[in-house]
Amino acid sequence: MKIIDLSKPIQYNKNDPWFMRVKIKHKPHKKAKWLIRIFGLPFKLFPKDFVGWADDTIQKMGVHATTHIDAPWHYAPTTNGKKSKTIDEVPLDWCFGEGIVVDMKHKEDFDPITIQDIESFLSAHELSLSPGMIVLIKTGRDKFNGTKDFHKIGTGMSAEATSWLIDQGIKVMGIDSWGWDLPLPHMVKKAKETNNSELFWEAHLVGKDKEYCHMEQLVNLDALPYSGFKVAVFPLKIVGASAAPARVVAMLE
Structure with missing residues:
Protein backbone atom coordinates (compact mmCIF):
# COMPACT_ATOMS: atom_id res chain seq x y z
CA MET A 1 0.00 0.00 0.00
CA LYS A 2 1.19 3.51 -0.84
CA ILE A 3 0.14 6.34 1.47
CA ILE A 4 0.10 9.91 0.15
CA ASP A 5 -0.02 12.79 2.60
CA LEU A 6 -2.59 15.43 1.64
CA SER A 7 -1.94 17.65 4.69
CA LYS A 8 0.25 20.74 4.93
CA PRO A 9 2.96 20.93 7.64
CA ILE A 10 1.93 22.62 10.87
CA GLN A 11 4.57 25.25 11.55
CA TYR A 12 5.14 28.95 12.00
CA ASN A 13 5.13 30.84 8.71
CA LYS A 14 5.58 34.62 8.72
CA ASN A 15 3.83 34.86 5.33
CA ASP A 16 0.56 33.48 6.68
CA PRO A 17 -2.03 36.18 7.41
CA TRP A 18 -2.37 36.98 11.11
CA PHE A 19 -5.64 35.05 11.44
CA MET A 20 -4.07 31.72 10.45
CA ARG A 21 -0.56 32.07 11.86
CA VAL A 22 0.65 29.16 14.00
CA MET A 61 -3.33 27.74 16.30
CA GLY A 62 -6.84 28.34 15.07
CA VAL A 63 -8.78 25.22 14.11
CA HIS A 64 -9.07 26.61 10.56
CA ALA A 65 -5.40 27.64 10.31
CA THR A 66 -4.02 24.58 8.55
CA THR A 67 -5.35 21.52 6.69
CA HIS A 68 -8.65 20.92 8.46
CA ILE A 69 -12.20 19.66 8.17
CA ASP A 70 -15.15 21.93 8.93
CA ALA A 71 -18.09 20.64 10.93
CA PRO A 72 -21.72 21.60 10.15
CA TRP A 73 -21.57 23.85 13.24
CA HIS A 74 -19.13 26.09 11.34
CA TYR A 75 -21.73 26.99 8.72
CA ALA A 76 -24.69 27.69 11.02
CA PRO A 77 -26.01 26.79 14.51
CA THR A 78 -28.73 24.64 12.96
CA THR A 79 -28.92 22.35 9.94
CA ASN A 80 -32.37 21.87 8.44
CA GLY A 81 -33.92 22.99 11.73
CA LYS A 82 -31.83 20.75 14.01
CA LYS A 83 -28.72 21.61 16.03
CA SER A 84 -25.67 21.37 13.82
CA LYS A 85 -22.98 18.82 14.64
CA THR A 86 -19.74 20.07 16.16
CA ILE A 87 -16.52 18.39 15.06
CA ASP A 88 -16.53 15.85 17.90
CA GLU A 89 -20.04 14.78 16.83
CA VAL A 90 -19.19 14.12 13.16
CA PRO A 91 -19.53 10.34 12.54
CA LEU A 92 -16.18 8.75 11.81
CA ASP A 93 -17.74 6.63 9.04
CA TRP A 94 -18.06 9.86 7.06
CA CYS A 95 -14.31 10.36 7.34
CA PHE A 96 -13.09 7.23 5.55
CA GLY A 97 -14.11 6.06 2.12
CA GLU A 98 -13.42 5.72 -1.57
CA GLY A 99 -11.86 8.87 -2.95
CA ILE A 100 -12.28 10.66 -6.24
CA VAL A 101 -10.41 13.67 -7.61
CA VAL A 102 -12.33 16.25 -9.65
CA ASP A 103 -9.75 18.19 -11.66
CA MET A 104 -10.64 21.88 -11.90
CA LYS A 105 -7.15 23.26 -12.49
CA HIS A 106 -8.35 24.92 -15.68
CA LYS A 107 -10.72 27.21 -13.78
CA GLU A 108 -9.61 30.84 -13.62
CA ASP A 109 -9.32 32.78 -10.38
CA PHE A 110 -12.73 33.94 -9.12
CA ASP A 111 -14.63 31.73 -11.62
CA PRO A 112 -16.86 29.48 -9.47
CA ILE A 113 -17.03 25.72 -10.02
CA THR A 114 -20.47 24.72 -11.30
CA ILE A 115 -22.53 21.55 -11.52
CA GLN A 116 -21.83 21.47 -15.27
CA ASP A 117 -18.07 21.69 -14.61
CA ILE A 118 -18.21 18.61 -12.38
CA GLU A 119 -20.56 16.63 -14.58
CA SER A 120 -18.46 17.37 -17.67
CA PHE A 121 -15.30 16.19 -15.92
CA LEU A 122 -16.93 12.98 -14.67
CA SER A 123 -18.36 12.23 -18.11
CA ALA A 124 -15.08 12.92 -19.93
CA HIS A 125 -13.19 10.51 -17.67
CA GLU A 126 -15.97 7.91 -17.37
CA LEU A 127 -16.21 8.39 -13.62
CA SER A 128 -19.24 8.34 -11.37
CA LEU A 129 -20.10 9.28 -7.81
CA SER A 130 -21.62 6.99 -5.23
CA PRO A 131 -22.88 7.70 -1.70
CA GLY A 132 -20.15 7.81 0.93
CA MET A 133 -17.36 8.79 -1.46
CA ILE A 134 -14.97 11.55 -0.44
CA VAL A 135 -14.68 14.10 -3.25
CA LEU A 136 -11.43 16.07 -3.63
CA ILE A 137 -11.59 19.22 -5.75
CA LYS A 138 -8.20 19.89 -7.36
CA THR A 139 -7.58 23.52 -8.31
CA GLY A 140 -3.76 23.53 -8.24
CA ARG A 141 -3.78 26.51 -5.89
CA ASP A 142 -1.92 24.55 -3.21
CA LYS A 143 1.25 25.82 -4.91
CA PHE A 144 0.45 29.17 -3.28
CA ASN A 145 -0.07 27.63 0.17
CA GLY A 146 2.24 29.39 2.63
CA THR A 147 2.40 32.60 0.60
CA LYS A 148 0.91 35.90 1.75
CA ASP A 149 -1.68 35.93 -1.06
CA PHE A 150 -2.95 32.35 -0.67
CA HIS A 151 -6.32 33.45 0.73
CA LYS A 152 -6.81 36.09 -1.99
CA ILE A 153 -6.59 33.94 -5.13
CA GLY A 154 -8.15 30.88 -6.69
CA THR A 155 -11.45 29.41 -7.74
CA GLY A 156 -14.03 27.91 -5.38
CA MET A 157 -17.28 26.00 -5.22
CA SER A 158 -20.65 27.48 -6.08
CA ALA A 159 -23.62 26.89 -3.79
CA GLU A 160 -25.35 24.87 -6.53
CA ALA A 161 -22.39 22.53 -7.06
CA THR A 162 -22.00 22.00 -3.32
CA SER A 163 -25.69 21.20 -2.93
CA TRP A 164 -25.54 18.85 -5.93
CA LEU A 165 -22.65 16.87 -4.43
CA ILE A 166 -24.57 16.46 -1.18
CA ASP A 167 -27.58 15.23 -3.16
CA GLN A 168 -25.37 12.50 -4.66
CA GLY A 169 -24.77 11.16 -1.14
CA ILE A 170 -21.43 12.90 -0.56
CA LYS A 171 -20.97 13.82 3.10
CA VAL A 172 -17.30 14.85 2.99
CA MET A 173 -15.59 16.85 0.28
CA GLY A 174 -12.44 18.94 0.14
CA ILE A 175 -10.39 21.45 -1.84
CA ASP A 176 -6.73 22.47 -2.17
CA SER A 177 -7.55 26.19 -2.10
CA TRP A 178 -7.56 28.34 1.05
CA GLY A 179 -11.32 28.05 1.33
CA TRP A 180 -14.27 26.17 -0.10
CA ASP A 181 -15.94 29.26 -1.54
CA LEU A 182 -14.38 31.80 -3.85
CA PRO A 183 -11.65 33.80 -2.05
CA LEU A 184 -13.01 35.74 0.89
CA PRO A 185 -11.73 39.22 -0.12
CA HIS A 186 -13.23 38.71 -3.59
CA MET A 187 -16.62 37.75 -2.13
CA VAL A 188 -16.64 40.85 0.06
CA LYS A 189 -15.73 43.07 -2.91
CA LYS A 190 -18.39 41.58 -5.22
CA ALA A 191 -21.11 41.73 -2.56
CA LYS A 192 -20.40 45.45 -2.10
CA GLU A 193 -20.27 46.13 -5.83
CA THR A 194 -23.55 44.35 -6.59
CA ASN A 195 -25.35 45.06 -3.32
CA ASN A 196 -26.25 41.35 -3.35
CA SER A 197 -26.52 39.82 0.13
CA GLU A 198 -26.70 36.28 -1.31
CA LEU A 199 -23.16 36.23 -2.72
CA PHE A 200 -21.10 36.06 0.45
CA TRP A 201 -20.11 32.57 1.66
CA GLU A 202 -22.80 30.98 -0.53
CA ALA A 203 -21.25 27.49 -0.69
CA HIS A 204 -20.58 27.29 3.05
CA LEU A 205 -24.15 28.37 3.77
CA VAL A 206 -25.57 25.37 1.92
CA GLY A 207 -24.85 23.73 5.28
CA LYS A 208 -27.80 25.58 6.82
CA ASP A 209 -30.14 23.23 4.95
CA LYS A 210 -28.04 20.19 4.01
CA GLU A 211 -25.65 18.39 6.33
CA TYR A 212 -22.09 17.97 5.08
CA CYS A 213 -18.43 18.63 5.91
CA HIS A 214 -15.66 20.01 3.78
CA MET A 215 -11.89 20.10 4.02
CA GLU A 216 -9.76 23.10 3.13
CA GLN A 217 -6.04 23.62 2.39
CA LEU A 218 -5.37 20.14 1.05
CA VAL A 219 -2.05 19.58 -0.73
CA ASN A 220 -0.50 17.04 -3.13
CA LEU A 221 -3.68 16.23 -5.07
CA ASP A 222 -1.50 16.05 -8.19
CA ALA A 223 0.04 12.89 -6.73
CA LEU A 224 -3.31 11.05 -6.94
CA PRO A 225 -5.05 9.28 -9.81
CA TYR A 226 -8.61 10.41 -10.40
CA SER A 227 -9.98 7.26 -8.72
CA GLY A 228 -8.94 3.93 -7.21
CA PHE A 229 -7.86 5.05 -3.76
CA LYS A 230 -9.25 5.53 -0.28
CA VAL A 231 -9.18 8.69 1.81
CA ALA A 232 -8.91 9.02 5.59
CA VAL A 233 -9.59 12.37 7.22
CA PHE A 234 -9.85 11.94 10.99
CA PRO A 235 -10.15 15.26 12.85
CA LEU A 236 -8.86 15.98 16.34
CA LYS A 237 -11.69 15.36 18.79
CA ILE A 238 -12.10 18.93 20.03
CA VAL A 239 -15.35 19.09 21.98
CA GLY A 240 -17.73 21.77 20.76
CA ALA A 241 -15.45 22.99 17.97
CA SER A 242 -16.42 24.23 14.51
CA ALA A 243 -13.52 22.43 12.84
CA ALA A 244 -10.33 20.55 13.62
CA PRO A 245 -6.92 19.99 12.06
CA ALA A 246 -6.69 16.60 10.37
CA ARG A 247 -3.94 14.42 8.91
CA VAL A 248 -5.61 13.73 5.59
CA VAL A 249 -4.10 10.82 3.66
CA ALA A 250 -4.89 8.84 0.53
CA MET A 251 -4.21 5.10 0.37
CA LEU A 252 -3.49 3.31 -2.90
CA GLU A 253 -3.10 -0.43 -3.22
Missing part, protein backbone atom coordinates in the same frame (compact mmCIF):
# COMPACT_ATOMS: atom_id res chain seq x y z
CA LYS A 23 3.00 29.51 16.97
CA ILE A 24 4.67 26.48 18.52
CA LYS A 25 7.20 26.45 21.37
CA HIS A 26 9.75 23.65 21.17
CA LYS A 27 11.25 22.69 24.56
CA PRO A 28 14.72 21.10 24.52
CA HIS A 29 15.51 17.81 26.27
CA LYS A 30 17.52 19.38 29.09
CA LYS A 31 14.51 21.28 30.48
CA ALA A 32 12.73 18.03 31.33
CA LYS A 33 15.56 17.07 33.73
CA TRP A 34 14.55 19.87 36.08
CA LEU A 35 10.87 18.93 35.84
CA ILE A 36 11.70 15.36 36.86
CA ARG A 37 13.81 16.66 39.74
CA ILE A 38 10.84 18.72 40.97
CA PHE A 39 8.76 15.53 40.95
CA GLY A 40 11.24 14.09 43.42
CA LEU A 41 13.68 11.92 41.47
CA PRO A 42 17.30 12.69 42.54
CA PHE A 43 19.76 13.34 39.75
CA LYS A 44 21.83 10.34 40.88
CA LEU A 45 18.88 8.06 40.04
CA PHE A 46 18.45 9.36 36.50
CA PRO A 47 19.10 6.65 33.87
CA LYS A 48 22.62 6.64 32.50
CA ASP A 49 23.07 9.04 29.57
CA PHE A 50 19.52 10.36 30.09
CA VAL A 51 19.39 13.92 28.75
CA GLY A 52 15.71 14.52 29.40
CA TRP A 53 12.76 14.43 27.03
CA ALA A 54 11.77 16.88 24.34
CA ASP A 55 8.39 18.55 24.59
CA ASP A 56 6.39 21.08 22.58
CA THR A 57 3.50 23.45 23.22
CA ILE A 58 1.08 24.77 20.62
CA GLN A 59 0.76 28.34 21.83
CA LYS A 60 -1.47 29.58 19.03
Whole structure:
Protein backbone atom coordinates (compact mmCIF):
# COMPACT_ATOMS: atom_id res chain seq x y z
CA MET A 1 0.00 0.00 0.00
CA LYS A 2 1.19 3.51 -0.84
CA ILE A 3 0.14 6.34 1.47
CA ILE A 4 0.10 9.91 0.15
CA ASP A 5 -0.02 12.79 2.60
CA LEU A 6 -2.59 15.43 1.64
CA SER A 7 -1.94 17.65 4.69
CA LYS A 8 0.25 20.74 4.93
CA PRO A 9 2.96 20.93 7.64
CA ILE A 10 1.93 22.62 10.87
CA GLN A 11 4.57 25.25 11.55
CA TYR A 12 5.14 28.95 12.00
CA ASN A 13 5.13 30.84 8.71
CA LYS A 14 5.58 34.62 8.72
CA ASN A 15 3.83 34.86 5.33
CA ASP A 16 0.56 33.48 6.68
CA PRO A 17 -2.03 36.18 7.41
CA TRP A 18 -2.37 36.98 11.11
CA PHE A 19 -5.64 35.05 11.44
CA MET A 20 -4.07 31.72 10.45
CA ARG A 21 -0.56 32.07 11.86
CA VAL A 22 0.65 29.16 14.00
CA LYS A 23 3.00 29.51 16.97
CA ILE A 24 4.67 26.48 18.52
CA LYS A 25 7.20 26.45 21.37
CA HIS A 26 9.75 23.65 21.17
CA LYS A 27 11.25 22.69 24.56
CA PRO A 28 14.72 21.10 24.52
CA HIS A 29 15.51 17.81 26.27
CA LYS A 30 17.52 19.38 29.09
CA LYS A 31 14.51 21.28 30.48
CA ALA A 32 12.73 18.03 31.33
CA LYS A 33 15.56 17.07 33.73
CA TRP A 34 14.55 19.87 36.08
CA LEU A 35 10.87 18.93 35.84
CA ILE A 36 11.70 15.36 36.86
CA ARG A 37 13.81 16.66 39.74
CA ILE A 38 10.84 18.72 40.97
CA PHE A 39 8.76 15.53 40.95
CA GLY A 40 11.24 14.09 43.42
CA LEU A 41 13.68 11.92 41.47
CA PRO A 42 17.30 12.69 42.54
CA PHE A 43 19.76 13.34 39.75
CA LYS A 44 21.83 10.34 40.88
CA LEU A 45 18.88 8.06 40.04
CA PHE A 46 18.45 9.36 36.50
CA PRO A 47 19.10 6.65 33.87
CA LYS A 48 22.62 6.64 32.50
CA ASP A 49 23.07 9.04 29.57
CA PHE A 50 19.52 10.36 30.09
CA VAL A 51 19.39 13.92 28.75
CA GLY A 52 15.71 14.52 29.40
CA TRP A 53 12.76 14.43 27.03
CA ALA A 54 11.77 16.88 24.34
CA ASP A 55 8.39 18.55 24.59
CA ASP A 56 6.39 21.08 22.58
CA THR A 57 3.50 23.45 23.22
CA ILE A 58 1.08 24.77 20.62
CA GLN A 59 0.76 28.34 21.83
CA LYS A 60 -1.47 29.58 19.03
CA MET A 61 -3.33 27.74 16.30
CA GLY A 62 -6.84 28.34 15.07
CA VAL A 63 -8.78 25.22 14.11
CA HIS A 64 -9.07 26.61 10.56
CA ALA A 65 -5.40 27.64 10.31
CA THR A 66 -4.02 24.58 8.55
CA THR A 67 -5.35 21.52 6.69
CA HIS A 68 -8.65 20.92 8.46
CA ILE A 69 -12.20 19.66 8.17
CA ASP A 70 -15.15 21.93 8.93
CA ALA A 71 -18.09 20.64 10.93
CA PRO A 72 -21.72 21.60 10.15
CA TRP A 73 -21.57 23.85 13.24
CA HIS A 74 -19.13 26.09 11.34
CA TYR A 75 -21.73 26.99 8.72
CA ALA A 76 -24.69 27.69 11.02
CA PRO A 77 -26.01 26.79 14.51
CA THR A 78 -28.73 24.64 12.96
CA THR A 79 -28.92 22.35 9.94
CA ASN A 80 -32.37 21.87 8.44
CA GLY A 81 -33.92 22.99 11.73
CA LYS A 82 -31.83 20.75 14.01
CA LYS A 83 -28.72 21.61 16.03
CA SER A 84 -25.67 21.37 13.82
CA LYS A 85 -22.98 18.82 14.64
CA THR A 86 -19.74 20.07 16.16
CA ILE A 87 -16.52 18.39 15.06
CA ASP A 88 -16.53 15.85 17.90
CA GLU A 89 -20.04 14.78 16.83
CA VAL A 90 -19.19 14.12 13.16
CA PRO A 91 -19.53 10.34 12.54
CA LEU A 92 -16.18 8.75 11.81
CA ASP A 93 -17.74 6.63 9.04
CA TRP A 94 -18.06 9.86 7.06
CA CYS A 95 -14.31 10.36 7.34
CA PHE A 96 -13.09 7.23 5.55
CA GLY A 97 -14.11 6.06 2.12
CA GLU A 98 -13.42 5.72 -1.57
CA GLY A 99 -11.86 8.87 -2.95
CA ILE A 100 -12.28 10.66 -6.24
CA VAL A 101 -10.41 13.67 -7.61
CA VAL A 102 -12.33 16.25 -9.65
CA ASP A 103 -9.75 18.19 -11.66
CA MET A 104 -10.64 21.88 -11.90
CA LYS A 105 -7.15 23.26 -12.49
CA HIS A 106 -8.35 24.92 -15.68
CA LYS A 107 -10.72 27.21 -13.78
CA GLU A 108 -9.61 30.84 -13.62
CA ASP A 109 -9.32 32.78 -10.38
CA PHE A 110 -12.73 33.94 -9.12
CA ASP A 111 -14.63 31.73 -11.62
CA PRO A 112 -16.86 29.48 -9.47
CA ILE A 113 -17.03 25.72 -10.02
CA THR A 114 -20.47 24.72 -11.30
CA ILE A 115 -22.53 21.55 -11.52
CA GLN A 116 -21.83 21.47 -15.27
CA ASP A 117 -18.07 21.69 -14.61
CA ILE A 118 -18.21 18.61 -12.38
CA GLU A 119 -20.56 16.63 -14.58
CA SER A 120 -18.46 17.37 -17.67
CA PHE A 121 -15.30 16.19 -15.92
CA LEU A 122 -16.93 12.98 -14.67
CA SER A 123 -18.36 12.23 -18.11
CA ALA A 124 -15.08 12.92 -19.93
CA HIS A 125 -13.19 10.51 -17.67
CA GLU A 126 -15.97 7.91 -17.37
CA LEU A 127 -16.21 8.39 -13.62
CA SER A 128 -19.24 8.34 -11.37
CA LEU A 129 -20.10 9.28 -7.81
CA SER A 130 -21.62 6.99 -5.23
CA PRO A 131 -22.88 7.70 -1.70
CA GLY A 132 -20.15 7.81 0.93
CA MET A 133 -17.36 8.79 -1.46
CA ILE A 134 -14.97 11.55 -0.44
CA VAL A 135 -14.68 14.10 -3.25
CA LEU A 136 -11.43 16.07 -3.63
CA ILE A 137 -11.59 19.22 -5.75
CA LYS A 138 -8.20 19.89 -7.36
CA THR A 139 -7.58 23.52 -8.31
CA GLY A 140 -3.76 23.53 -8.24
CA ARG A 141 -3.78 26.51 -5.89
CA ASP A 142 -1.92 24.55 -3.21
CA LYS A 143 1.25 25.82 -4.91
CA PHE A 144 0.45 29.17 -3.28
CA ASN A 145 -0.07 27.63 0.17
CA GLY A 146 2.24 29.39 2.63
CA THR A 147 2.40 32.60 0.60
CA LYS A 148 0.91 35.90 1.75
CA ASP A 149 -1.68 35.93 -1.06
CA PHE A 150 -2.95 32.35 -0.67
CA HIS A 151 -6.32 33.45 0.73
CA LYS A 152 -6.81 36.09 -1.99
CA ILE A 153 -6.59 33.94 -5.13
CA GLY A 154 -8.15 30.88 -6.69
CA THR A 155 -11.45 29.41 -7.74
CA GLY A 156 -14.03 27.91 -5.38
CA MET A 157 -17.28 26.00 -5.22
CA SER A 158 -20.65 27.48 -6.08
CA ALA A 159 -23.62 26.89 -3.79
CA GLU A 160 -25.35 24.87 -6.53
CA ALA A 161 -22.39 22.53 -7.06
CA THR A 162 -22.00 22.00 -3.32
CA SER A 163 -25.69 21.20 -2.93
CA TRP A 164 -25.54 18.85 -5.93
CA LEU A 165 -22.65 16.87 -4.43
CA ILE A 166 -24.57 16.46 -1.18
CA ASP A 167 -27.58 15.23 -3.16
CA GLN A 168 -25.37 12.50 -4.66
CA GLY A 169 -24.77 11.16 -1.14
CA ILE A 170 -21.43 12.90 -0.56
CA LYS A 171 -20.97 13.82 3.10
CA VAL A 172 -17.30 14.85 2.99
CA MET A 173 -15.59 16.85 0.28
CA GLY A 174 -12.44 18.94 0.14
CA ILE A 175 -10.39 21.45 -1.84
CA ASP A 176 -6.73 22.47 -2.17
CA SER A 177 -7.55 26.19 -2.10
CA TRP A 178 -7.56 28.34 1.05
CA GLY A 179 -11.32 28.05 1.33
CA TRP A 180 -14.27 26.17 -0.10
CA ASP A 181 -15.94 29.26 -1.54
CA LEU A 182 -14.38 31.80 -3.85
CA PRO A 183 -11.65 33.80 -2.05
CA LEU A 184 -13.01 35.74 0.89
CA PRO A 185 -11.73 39.22 -0.12
CA HIS A 186 -13.23 38.71 -3.59
CA MET A 187 -16.62 37.75 -2.13
CA VAL A 188 -16.64 40.85 0.06
CA LYS A 189 -15.73 43.07 -2.91
CA LYS A 190 -18.39 41.58 -5.22
CA ALA A 191 -21.11 41.73 -2.56
CA LYS A 192 -20.40 45.45 -2.10
CA GLU A 193 -20.27 46.13 -5.83
CA THR A 194 -23.55 44.35 -6.59
CA ASN A 195 -25.35 45.06 -3.32
CA ASN A 196 -26.25 41.35 -3.35
CA SER A 197 -26.52 39.82 0.13
CA GLU A 198 -26.70 36.28 -1.31
CA LEU A 199 -23.16 36.23 -2.72
CA PHE A 200 -21.10 36.06 0.45
CA TRP A 201 -20.11 32.57 1.66
CA GLU A 202 -22.80 30.98 -0.53
CA ALA A 203 -21.25 27.49 -0.69
CA HIS A 204 -20.58 27.29 3.05
CA LEU A 205 -24.15 28.37 3.77
CA VAL A 206 -25.57 25.37 1.92
CA GLY A 207 -24.85 23.73 5.28
CA LYS A 208 -27.80 25.58 6.82
CA ASP A 209 -30.14 23.23 4.95
CA LYS A 210 -28.04 20.19 4.01
CA GLU A 211 -25.65 18.39 6.33
CA TYR A 212 -22.09 17.97 5.08
CA CYS A 213 -18.43 18.63 5.91
CA HIS A 214 -15.66 20.01 3.78
CA MET A 215 -11.89 20.10 4.02
CA GLU A 216 -9.76 23.10 3.13
CA GLN A 217 -6.04 23.62 2.39
CA LEU A 218 -5.37 20.14 1.05
CA VAL A 219 -2.05 19.58 -0.73
CA ASN A 220 -0.50 17.04 -3.13
CA LEU A 221 -3.68 16.23 -5.07
CA ASP A 222 -1.50 16.05 -8.19
CA ALA A 223 0.04 12.89 -6.73
CA LEU A 224 -3.31 11.05 -6.94
CA PRO A 225 -5.05 9.28 -9.81
CA TYR A 226 -8.61 10.41 -10.40
CA SER A 227 -9.98 7.26 -8.72
CA GLY A 228 -8.94 3.93 -7.21
CA PHE A 229 -7.86 5.05 -3.76
CA LYS A 230 -9.25 5.53 -0.28
CA VAL A 231 -9.18 8.69 1.81
CA ALA A 232 -8.91 9.02 5.59
CA VAL A 233 -9.59 12.37 7.22
CA PHE A 234 -9.85 11.94 10.99
CA PRO A 235 -10.15 15.26 12.85
CA LEU A 236 -8.86 15.98 16.34
CA LYS A 237 -11.69 15.36 18.79
CA ILE A 238 -12.10 18.93 20.03
CA VAL A 239 -15.35 19.09 21.98
CA GLY A 240 -17.73 21.77 20.76
CA ALA A 241 -15.45 22.99 17.97
CA SER A 242 -16.42 24.23 14.51
CA ALA A 243 -13.52 22.43 12.84
CA ALA A 244 -10.33 20.55 13.62
CA PRO A 245 -6.92 19.99 12.06
CA ALA A 246 -6.69 16.60 10.37
CA ARG A 247 -3.94 14.42 8.91
CA VAL A 248 -5.61 13.73 5.59
CA VAL A 249 -4.10 10.82 3.66
CA ALA A 250 -4.89 8.84 0.53
CA MET A 251 -4.21 5.10 0.37
CA LEU A 252 -3.49 3.31 -2.90
CA GLU A 253 -3.10 -0.43 -3.22
